[in-house]
Amino acid sequence: MIKNRFRSAKMDNTRRLFLQSSVAAGAATAAGLSWSGIANALGSSEKLEVAAIRFGTTADVGDTGSSRVGAKIGEVASPLKTTAMLFKDGATQVCLVAWDIGGSIEYTKDLVTRRLGIPRENVLVFSSHNHSGAPTGAGDPPPYFYSIPYEAPEKRKLTGFGKRLFGQLDDALKRLPKMLEPVTVWHAEGSEDRITYCRKGYRADGSTFFMREEDRVLYGKDFNGDIDRQAPVVVFKNASGRPVAGLVQFTGHPVTSYHPEKPVVHGDWPQVATDIVGRELAGGSGDPVPVGFLQGCCGDVNSKEMFVGGVERAIEFGEMLGSSYISALSNLTASDRPGMNFTMAPADVPCGELPSAQVLRAEIAEMKDFIKRADAGDENTITCVGLNFPHALTPKYRGALIEAVLPWSEWALDLQVTGRADTAMKAIDMPVHVMRLGDVGILGLSCEPFQGIGRRFRELSPLPLSIPCGYTNGSHGYITDSPNTGDREYMSAFYRYTKFRPPLAKPAGDVLADSGVKALKSFL
Numbered sequence: 001m002i003k004n005r006f007r008s009a010k011m012d013n014t015r016r017l018f019l020q021s022s023v024a025a026g027a028a029t030a031a032g033l034s035w036s037g038i039a040n041a042l043g044s045s046e047k048l049e050v051a052a053i054r055f056g057t058t059a060d061v062g063d064t065g066s067s068r069v070g071a072k073i074g075e076v077a078s079p080l081k082t083t084a085m086l087f088k089d090g091a092t093q094v095c096l097v098a099w100d101i102g103g104s105i106e107y108t109k110d111l112v113t114r115r116l117g118i119p120r121e122n123v124l125v126f127s128s129h130n131h132s133g134a135p136t137g138a139g140d141p142p143p144y145f146y147s148i149p150y151e152a153p154e155k156r157k158l159t160g161f162g163k164r165l166f167g168q169l170d171d172a173l174k175r176l177p178k179m180l181e182p183v184t185v186w187h188a189e190g191s192e193d194r195i196t197y198c199r200k201g202y203r204a205d206g207s208t209f210f211m212r213e214e215d216r217v218l219y220g221k222d223f224n225g226d227i228d229r230q231a232p233v234v235v236f237k238n239a240s241g242r243p244v245a246g247l248v249q250f251t252g253h254p255v256t257s258y259h260p261e262k263p264v265v266h267g268d269w270p271q272v273a274t275d276i277v278g279r280e281l282a283g284g285s286g287d288p289v290p291v292g293f294l295q296g297c298c299g300d301v302n303s304k305e306m307f308v309g310g311v312e313r314a315i316e317f318g319e320m321l322g323s324s325y326i327s328a329l330s331n332l333t334a335s336d337r338p339g340m341n342f343t344m345a346p347a348d349v350p351c352g353e354l355p356s357a358q359v360l361r362a363e364i365a366e367m368k369d370f371i372k373r374a375d376a377g378d379e380n381t382i383t384c385v386g387l388n389f390p391h392a393l394t395p396k397y398r399g400a401l402i403e404a405v406l407p408w409s410e411w412a413l414d415l416q417v418t419g420r421a422d423t424a425m426k427a428i429d430m431p432v433h434v435m436r437l438g439d440v441g442i443l444g445l446s447c448e449p450f451q452g453i454g455r456r457f458r459e460l461s462p463l464p465l466s467i468p469c470g471y472t473n474g475s476h477g478y479i480t481d482s483p484n485t486g487d488r489e490y491m492s493a494f495y496r497y498t499k500f501r502p503p504l505a506k507p508a509g510d511v512l513a514d515s516g517v518k519a520l521k522s523f524l
Helices: 002-007 013-030 035-041 105-116 160-179 213-219 268-282 310-329 357-375 395-403 406-417 451-460 510-523
Strands: 048-057 080-089 092-099 123-127 184-191 196-198 200-202 208-210 230-237 243-250 291-295 301-303 340-345 348-350 427-429 432-437 440-444 465-469
Touching: 048 160, 048 230, 048 243, 048 291, 080 160, 080 268, 080 291, 080 340, 092 105, 092 160, 092 291, 092 340, 105 123, 105 160, 123 291, 184 310, 230 310, 230 465, 243 268, 243 465, 268 291, 268 310, 291 465, 340 510, 348 510, 357 395, 357 406, 432 510, 440 510, 451 465, 451 510, 465 510
Parallel strands: 092 123, 243 291, 440 465
Antiparallel strands: 048 080, 080 092, 184 230, 196 301, 200 208, 230 243, 340 432, 348 427, 432 440
């Protein structure tokens, strides 16, 4: 009936959009999207509006930092920045919060939903995964290694830092709806290869290891290996052509100013680079344009000089990345496609089998011996059960890292000896967040994805620019792409730090990229 009516009628804009929506609904259903996701996908009026605010929050010296040995913050070198953006297209609204801290996801979603009245699934919290940070805003930080969902988030109370942070965020959320203005979407892609390196190393026997800074320099001072060099920039311009907001992305753990036993608060190079772009877009007049940083799929990519670089070097790296973004701005291209789409698409990352009881017993014995020697100050505590640690960490800290692995092995052994191994989870339910802004596709993943997942998304995407992001709405920890699944170094075998999931099975995180691509195709 719909086809007959449109065949005989003039295809005006309203009917054209309705027909596009009908086709999109069929595609979205075929892609396995939820009905709420389909409703979002169909909400496009082809008129995108954007509002953005960026602010900084200062932490306190003496607060607990991100340290497994209870080290306190000894220096506050910069505020931690937050960029809050509101996107509106017809009936669909999406709030994006990009910041330099981690955690506090549920509290943030509650605040945004209460203040703006939009669905919780339309709130996206992106972390730069900055390691040189303050405590999370809502109560005690979650365990350093954890699984989603966080335990009892309703019992958490705001810290002093959290009260300041969420007070500022609430104020921004109140202002954003009145600041909305129609925009066009512009994009460019720069390149940066000076500040990161692939931190997954291979020994002569084929085993893998976490390439720390002391290992990296043995390969040559400027070694970087297999890294993602893409440095995309997205700019939203109003009717007069003035930039009103922006997004940038890059792939790499921000650890240049980080030392877990000597905590310092600093936004590291993502914050420095993002501020540079904001000032550039402002053209030297007025306040900087609010720009948000999106972290890429950096599960196997570090910034250089971890534990030894310090704040000054992090600033230098930020200036390098900022200059790469600015170079890209000269090649901005306007999107051909108007409007916005957004959805959450289902994805189940497959799990494999548990190790045998024999293997687990041997590893438990090895770990207990390691912890005992580390507690005694033995400097020869560098490798254990496939994990390796740098001399830059004290034996006490190395022992704490192994203490975090031991519970998993004891859990797995208990399942094996009691005949319950088949009760372990078979897959991780990990919906992906997919957004189209003009010709730009954004994939948000609730994990620390390996860069192969992001590459797969970019290669299969139907859009001119596709931006894969990790650290979105919390984290399930490291998720490997298919080729890296089954290795034993820290990142590939992260399941041992969870409570509790089995090892991943191939194709592992590749399913996340595939789900994101299906969702993007359903929008077009």
